[in-house]
Amino acid sequence: MPLGEKAGFEKSQSRYCGVETEFNDDIPQLLNFNLSTGSFDFVVAPLMNPTYRPSLLEKDGVLPFAASDLVLSPSQWSSHVVGKLSSWIDLDSEDEALRIDSETTLKQEIAWANHLSVQACILPPPKGASCANYARCVNQILQGLNNMQLWLRIPLVKTDDDAMDANSTSFIDSWELWNSFRLLCEHHGQLSIALDILSSLPSVNSLGRWFGETVAAAIINTDSFLTNGRGYPCLSKRHQKLITGFFNHSIQIVISGKPAHSIPRPSSDLAANNFDNNGESPQRHPLRPYLDYVGFLFQRMDPLPEQERFELGYRDFLQSPLQPLMDNLEAQTYETFERDSMKYIQYQRAISKALLDRVPDDKASATTVLMVVGAGRGPLVRASLQAAEETGRKLKIYAVEKNPNAVVTLHVSSNELTWYLLQQSLVKLEGWEDIVTIISCDMRFWDAPEKADILVSELLGSFGDNELSPECLDGAQRFLKQDGISIPSSYTSFIQPLTAAKLYNDVKSHKDLVHFETAYVVKMHNIARLTPSQPVFTFTHPDYSTKKSNQRYKRLQFEIPSDTGSAMVHAEDLMQIVRGKIGSTQGFAGYFDAELYKDVHLGIEPSIATPNMFSWFAIFFPLRTPVCVKSGSPLEVHFWRCCGSSKVWYEWCVASPNASAIHNSNGRSYWVGL
Amino acid sequence: MPLGEKAGFEKSQSRYCGVETEFNDDIPQLLNFNLSTGSFDFVVAPLMNPTYRPSLLEKDGVLPFAASDLVLSPSQWSSHVVGKLSSWIDLDSEDEALRIDSETTLKQEIAWANHLSVQACILPPPKGASCANYARCVNQILQGLNNMQLWLRIPLVKTDDDAMDANSTSFIDSWELWNSFRLLCEHHGQLSIALDILSSLPSVNSLGRWFGETVAAAIINTDSFLTNGRGYPCLSKRHQKLITGFFNHSIQIVISGKPAHSIPRPSSDLAANNFDNNGESPQRHPLRPYLDYVGFLFQRMDPLPEQERFELGYRDFLQSPLQPLMDNLEAQTYETFERDSMKYIQYQRAISKALLDRVPDDKASATTVLMVVGAGRGPLVRASLQAAEETGRKLKIYAVEKNPNAVVTLHVSSNELTWYLLQQSLVKLEGWEDIVTIISCDMRFWDAPEKADILVSELLGSFGDNELSPECLDGAQRFLKQDGISIPSSYTSFIQPLTAAKLYNDVKSHKDLVHFETAYVVKMHNIARLTPSQPVFTFTHPDYSTKKSNQRYKRLQFEIPSDTGSAMVHAEDLMQIVRGKIGSTQGFAGYFDAELYKDVHLGIEPSIATPNMFSWFAIFFPLRTPVCVKSGSPLEVHFWRCCGSSKVWYEWCVASPNASAIHNSNGRSYWVGL
Structure with missing residues (x-):
């Protein structure tokens, strides 16, 4: 049962909660217990006996899968079961025999899951800092996989920078592991993340990075829960904030582990997940209090404002910018903007x-x-x-x-x-x-x-001058008195480096250069902002200078500061800027701010945006190859506004830490017609 | 006149020497003086008056080019003149007016050079550490350029690591500048390098990197010459070695500067290049002694051994590896190998x-x-x-x-x-x-x-097992006595990271994924080896182990050591391994070494190669995206040998400093048929 039909939420806004179970070869009963008794929406269940090792099996033996495909209907498999691959699998072990057993089992289990039509499988976390062989094997499987999703399980850990010294080898940032894994798998669209939430959380800024990634599920261990005054499970403020963030990002929740709270009820002595086959009487599910608490967090959320609800369908959806000069707008477009x-x-x-x-x-x-x-x-x-x-x-x-x-x-x-x-x-x-x-x-x-x-x-676009306001106003300036006033009197564009895995994957899915060199209007949601934005181009009107040109060139340096100390600004706000050790930039958000007249501003740059305005989404400039950035080494970015006789276009590149290609040379992929 | 028709050199092996001149608006006389009097093969001549600035020119004025296109025939322009762009051009200046003048002039001069059909233009060196705007402008021009080459002039400098401390901003490695420039221009095939040779040279290992790059010309300033006992110009041993390396790599030489030696001859008082129009009598060219010395260095070179001469046509030419198991070899192939x-x-x-x-x-x-x-x-x-x-x-x-x-x-x-x-x-x-x-x-x-x-x-291929020797000998092992001998008894493959701009560009020119995921047999010449090679896979015959598999997996760590101190190994050998501060890996060379029987070896791994053997060239595994490596941070590489029911293939990736994609997943691009 989805987590409540909340006011202000449409059906598409429901959130689901699953439960991770132990191996059980009676899948129908497992489902009955967890879904009917427990009210969970799905189970995360092992598909194979965890004692299985291919090297120990006799040749041509029957594989010890949890159940025959016949015990459930295909639609039950598909909607109620997420496969959990054997957790002993370790493809980067030093032990070659274990590596080979792991590869065999991984392939067998995924083939079986595919046969069952489950929607997703959870892959066990990489065991060490190296994951290349694991990634190679998963990548091979992804090449031939139909629809099933693979969720790589990643523990949400990052050692404090405080506790880390430069030579320490014990430094772990699980985001780096994920980053390597997905680079090795070429950002495959069917590969996403199941985050393991532990009792201690990394810094807010480190957490923020995950909201730019493709997180499909968050697995909360019962150990992570505190106990409230009445003996019931609850979560810390920081955990609550995190879970709310997950709800906001359509990330499914999974409860995992044994019950760790003695609820003052008769059922409190039941062991988690170990459903007693002999007990015939209807029982309370031992993890139900955890589910109830998660449901409570969801119910407690403020409903989305109407405008946000209206824009839900646009979230992270790439749109081509308007060309109002070349094309005529339609009535519907006028209608929207006039509102x-x-x-x-x-x-x-x-x-x-x-x-x-x-x-x-x-x-x-x-x-x-x-x-x-x-x-x-x-x-x-x-x-x-x-x-x-x-x-x-x-x-x-x-x-x-x-x-x-x-x-x-x-x-x-x-x-x-x-x-x-x-x-x-x-x-x-x-x-x-x-x-x-x-x-x-x-x-x-x-x-x-x-x-x-x-x-x-x-005449302003999301990036200020991108709908050719400068060129139009240059033309109109002729009939402005020498001391006349232009409203707007000036406007400035801004850019900001992003982690935006979803946007990047969508651009990449076109498999051509053109889409990687185009700017998109997009309601950004599933992103992480890596630094504050910086101004790019400014235009002022009227402009009577003699050698006036609308070409512009700007070199920008973004510092990714290290996440040191505890004096973090806005440490309470999950959606704040990430100051993690390392980030990955898949592109840039573009904004504008306009001075209409004197102190009357209008704009969408997040820190100074005009409230309750919906005419502009941000603009997204993708990078053909994501750039890894480290704290302390600046990200140097160059942006150009180029003008030809019949078009205006932008070019952009990264110059440091490593140079990228120059994007959109001569406006070959994307331009605005004069 | 080419530098001598040497014994042992065919015509295609001739080397040419040009001369850099000052601006002169009498191009025919300039040519006559430098080519006829001076015996140079071509001139590097400014195409535009160096006092020209677009912002100073009246509108619609005639551009002050050196000469009308009519003064020479198209074939003279093409074979005797390399254009030299105005050296004041600075596209990354802080001064916007200079930047804009620079862009205008750059475009005008290249358009003019293109109109003249000169084969190449030399672009002035970037003025500072930043070159993004320069690269953007050149990249725009390259998109529409027909056949002309652009040679970016780069001074051959690298400050000693000894003289450098970590926080120093004065550290300059001009290779890094080049590396950024060509990355920004996406390794464009018409962009190459004109190296400025100065009187002091960087370390041998730093120099070595340039032999993996696309160097078109080396410009030697007269300042770099020493004086021999008889007052004539000569070069230091290290310079001589370098020039010989350039000859070996078909790099053209250009003499530049004023004569710095007082040759005991009447003509010694003539100023370089300032050909006196009034002097009617035939004169000796003031730079002729430098040309003569360069010609002497060329003449003095050992002729190529016959086998090398035979293989000239194969240098840096990508070939698909043989598939002797799937295909039948032709008589010609047998003929070659039997020799x-x-x-x-x-x-x-x-x-x-x-x-x-x-x-x-x-x-x-x-x-x-x-x-x-x-x-x-x-x-x-x-x-x-x-x-x-x-x-x-x-x-x-x-x-x-x-x-x-x-x-x-x-x-x-x-x-x-x-x-x-x-x-x-x-x-x-x-x-x-x-x-x-x-x-x-x-x-x-x-x-x-x-x-x-x-x-x-x-049955060995360039990479040892790549022609399926393991699979064939597994089949043949049945009829070997239990104590029988296999010749070869074992073989091992090796890989080595390379800078190989030419090979990379050739792979890239196909504009598809398949060519980036294929291994090529290639006579490697225009490459720089970044580290010693390391062993990858070993096969031993006979092999009676029960769980035998021909799948292999190897993780390799290459250290790019820093070029510190003066105790460099083999400091005399130009072609030695590069230990520079930073290198760029465009792929890997693969080799093999086989133990035929006991101490009788056979192989092509460079440090232990069997001499005078020509059956195998090396193999080249490209990388889809070149990887920049720094000394002190290891390059981690993974190689897999995978076996399917009908084919065998390799997969490879870089895991560190940044993860690459896994190449050739499932053998989708390149495989060897069983």
């Missing part, structure tokens, strides 16, 4: 301030010429009129729009608007029908009848 | 020793049953008969061969052989027609009429 009231509130604030600066109170009757360039269906015209009303200033508005389809609506909406304002007597509109003039023309080529005091535009 | 007398001398020595061990002198009349498995056209039958003759032992020979085409010749040659031996009365052959029995059959399936004392085979 972003926060954005237009900011515009209205900026226009109001500009109007007040432009026209002192004693000259309030003067008319200000305001041009909305790229007016779309009119939201900025509305914001301008409302600013005029708010400040008591008189406006003459030109609304310039190149999309003839949008212009139709623009006519209707501007008439409605002025009519509405007139009705409300909010503004004294003499000759109101002349207030808004609609121009169906590309702003770059419009021959304006007069010059503007204020130029208002909303 | 390798050294190989058969070693076999004969091994067989003789085995015969003497097997049959004591007092039992010399006993007949030894010897089987040649894989007899081909009979060279091992001949070696066996000669061994019998040499030791005075009696032989009965079975010659087993699966290729029916070879068996035809085997019949003829064995008859001729025995007849020849009979004629010579070298051996007393009673019933000689019965000595050799020819069996046309695959040794794995032959039903032998008796058991052998000695089993002789030559």
Whole structure:
């Protein structure tokens, strides 16, 4: 039974909880006990007798699997059983006989699991620091696997940096083990992680890295639970936070181990998982209190805000950026963006301030010429009129729009608007029908009848200039008065290195260069941010400098600081920046921040983002080859904005610690058309 | 005029010497002076006035190129002029105006050079440690360049490790600069190096790295020359060795700078390159003594041995390994390999020793049953008969061969052989027609009429077991007596990490995964060996162990030692192992060494190779992504030999410093058929 049908959660938002069991050759009873009695959603069950060793078996003997495939229906196998491979398997042992037995068994068990149609198998954790032979064998299997997932079990450990000295060989960061394993397996899409949660947790920043990885399940041992005042299991605050993070990332929970709490009930003396075949009477499952607690944590979570719920389907989904200059937007797109009231509130604030600066109170009757360039269906015209009303200033508005389809609506909406304002007597509109003039023309080529005091535009993309705002405003600047105001007055792009295994795998699945050299708009969720972001390109409007160019070049150095001491900033916030010993960058998140007018900002850079705004997701620049970074050795990144006669594009590369290829040379893969 | 038509050198082995000149807008005269008067083969000449800056030029002005394209014929431009780009170009300057001028000029000059059809342009060296913007611009140009080569000028410097401390920022290794540049440009095939040779040279091991790179030219400054007893220029021993290395690697020489020697001749007061237009009389070129000295160094070189000359065409040429088990060899192949007398001398020595061990002198009349498995056209039958003759032992020979085409010749040659031996009365052959029995059959399936004392085979590939010798001899072992001898008795493969830019580029040019996961037979020449080789897999014959398997797995750790102190081993030998600070591994060389019988070895591992043997080139295992290695941090490599029901294959990977993908999983790209 899924963990509650919570308010604010749709069915797709249910979370499941499984239980890890011992070997049992009566699978139907195992299932009945754990699912019906225990209310767990699935079992993680060994598929083969753990005493089996191929080298000890007589030739042509029957393999000691847990059960015949016939004991369950294929759909039961598929939905209720996750296979657990023999934990003695050790493919990197010094003992060759054990290695060979391990390889044979691994292949037999996975072949059997595949035959049963289980959805996933949990592979035992690598036994030492080396995992190349294990990875080689798993990689061979992955090449021929149909649909089944393989979850590599990884203990969630990282020794403290404090406890570590440079020459220590005992330093263990299980993330590094995972990183090697998946590199050896070429980031195979069917390979993910089952994290073993222990009673002590690594630092918050080390934990954060896992949220950029493909974690399928988190296995919580009963040892990790504390006891509350009434004798029931509960978790530490840090564990609670972690589990909540798992829920947020659709990671399944598995309870493992023997019951470690004496619940004041008759059933408390039952051993975990050792279901007594002779006991006929209905029993309470010994691990039920742990499940109940996990369910409680889930129930307690705040429901997702409506906007977040609306965006669930976009999480980590790669979209091509819009090309609003080359292509005409569709009505649906206008519809969506016009609903972003926060954005237009900011515009209205900026226009109001500009109007007040432009026209002192004693000259309030003067008319200000305001041009909305790229007016779309009119939201900025509305914001301008409302600013005029708010400040008591008189406006003459030109609304310039190149999309003839949008212009139709623009006519209707501007008439409605002025009519509405007139009705409300909010503004004294003499000759109101002349207030808004609609121009169906590309702003770059419009021959304006007069010059503007204020130029208002909303041409920004997720990366600021990526929808060619600079080129458009260069064209519009001709009809701005020398002392006129552009809203926005400037904008800056930002980038930030990410661990983003899901995004990387999705890009990689296309198996071509083009997709690795394209930037994507994406609602980022399953990512880890490795450092704070840094500014990249800034554009200011108007710009009357003589040798003006919209080409830009920026060299950035990101320091991945070491996770030393306990004075960590925001140590309570799981989603904070990772400062782990080593990270892997699969690409960069891009953002923008715009100065609309003076202190009125608008933007999506996480640390200063305008709240409750949904018009922009971040942008993702992938790297063809992930770059491993160490604390103390900076990640040097170069970004270029290049301009040709018919297109604008970005190029990017990593120069240090090791140089990457330069991505998107000459805009060969990705560009924005002029 | 090429540097002499040397004995032992074919025309393709000629070496050329150019001269670097100052800017001169009279190109025909420049050419006449340097080529006719000076006897140089080509000039390296600036194509544009060095005072030019785009930002200073009036718009639409004519660009100040050195000359109209009409002053020379296209073939003269192509064969006698290498373009030299303006040396002030600095694309990574902090000064944005200079950066932009640099980019404009770089593009103008290369476009002009391309228009002239010159074969190559020399790009000025990067000015600082950072070169990303320079590389980005060059990479953009390379995407659209037809045939012209770009030679990045790199000064041959590396500060001593002795003089370096860990925190020093003044540490410069120009190889690292090159390595970054070419990584950023994705190892583009038209990008190579012009090395600037200065008066002081880095350590021998640091120099060695360059022989694995694509060096097109070496520019020697006159400052680097010493003065001999008669006042003429000469070079230090170390410089001489280096230049000889360049000749060996087909690297062109360019003389640069002003004459620094006062040759006791009337012309000695002439300034270099500043050809006086007014002087009408034929003059001696002021740099001629330097050219003469370089020509002398070339003339003095030992001619190539015949075998090396024969193999010139195979240098760094990737060949697919033979599949002698699946395919039948052609007559030409037999012909080539049979000519390798050294190989058969070693076999004969091994067989003789085995015969003497097997049959004591007092039992010399006993007949030894010897089987040649894989007899081909009979060279091992001949070696066996000669061994019998040499030791005075009696032989009965079975010659087993699966290729029916070879068996035809085997019949003829064995008859001729025995007849020849009979004629010579070298051996007393009673019933000689019965000595050799020819069996046309695959040794794995032959039903032998008796058991052998000695089993002789030559089934080894460049990597030892890669032509399936283990599998074939497993099949043949059935008819070897329990105490019988196998020749070879064991063999071991070796690998060694390489810098091999040429091989890597050739593999990369196929633009697919398959070629990156294939091993190639190759006469390695343009390579640098980064460490000594290490043994990989060993097979021993006969092998009667019960759980015998021909699968193998080996984990190897290569230490790239730091180049500290002056006590370098073999410091005189340029081709020695590189112990530089950092190297780049593009793949591995593979070799084998076989123990034929007791102390009689046969092999190609460079440090113990059998001399004057040409049957095997090395094998090359490429890496999909080159791995940068630092001294002190080991390169960990894993190799697997995997066996399926119908094929045998290798898989390989790097596990440290960063994990690579596992290459050739399941033999998907490269395998040897059973």
